[in-house]
Amino acid sequence: MIPNHAPQGRPRLPLNLLAAPVLLALLLACGGGGGGSAPPSGGGITGQTINVGAAGNFFSPETLTVKAGTPVTFVWITGGHSVSSGTACNPSGLFGNSTVLTQGQTMQVPASVTNTPGSYPFYCTPHCAGGAGMKGTLIVTP
Numbered sequence: 001m002i003p004n005h006a007p008q009g010r011p012r013l014p015l016n017l018l019a020a021p022v023l024l025a026l027l028l029a030c031g032g033g034g035g036g037s038a039p040p041s042g043g044g045i046t047g048q049t050i051n052v053g054a055a056g057n058f059f060s061p062e063t064l065t066v067k068a069g070t071p072v073t074f075v076w077i078t079g080g081h082s083v084s085s086g087t088a089c090n091p092s093g094l095f096g097n098s099t100v101l102t103q104g105q106t107m108q109v110p111a112s113v114t115n116t117p118g119s120y121p122f123y124c125t126p127h128c129a130g131g132a133g134m135k136g137t138l139i140v141t142p
């Protein structure tokens with residue numbers, strides 16, 4: 001038995017109810033404030049990635065927002081950079097290291113950080129001084 005009787009009584013209400021959440025989702029997707037729209041991981045890396053030195057002395061994205069529990073991995077696009085948590089050349093010691101890595105290397109942010117909501121600034125040691133400002137922020141939301 002097929003319950004396919006056309007409900008001609010109120011065809012407009014369901015459409016309106018559907019449209020609102022879709023519009024809301026579109027707004028949220030577009031208004032992320034430059035957050036991480038990371039492509040699907042390809043090289044066995046799960047979660048989100050931050051590129052290191054992709055277009056000069058920058059992190060990309062500079063600000064990455066993830067939900068708590070999402071793995072985050074730094075991927076060196078070019079060498080000569082490092083990643084340390086902290087601001088303005090002052091390491092906070094939460095993650096990262098002070099050594100300079102080379103192209104293709106990766107460093108996963110420890111779960112103790114990515115599981116804990118908060119704002120975690122980081123920088124590149126060779127390029128944090130003198131106004132070069134190679135820095136970024138990882139934001140973990142509940």
Ligand SMILES: [Cu+2]
Nearest residue numbers: 081124127134
């Ligand atoms: Cu650098």
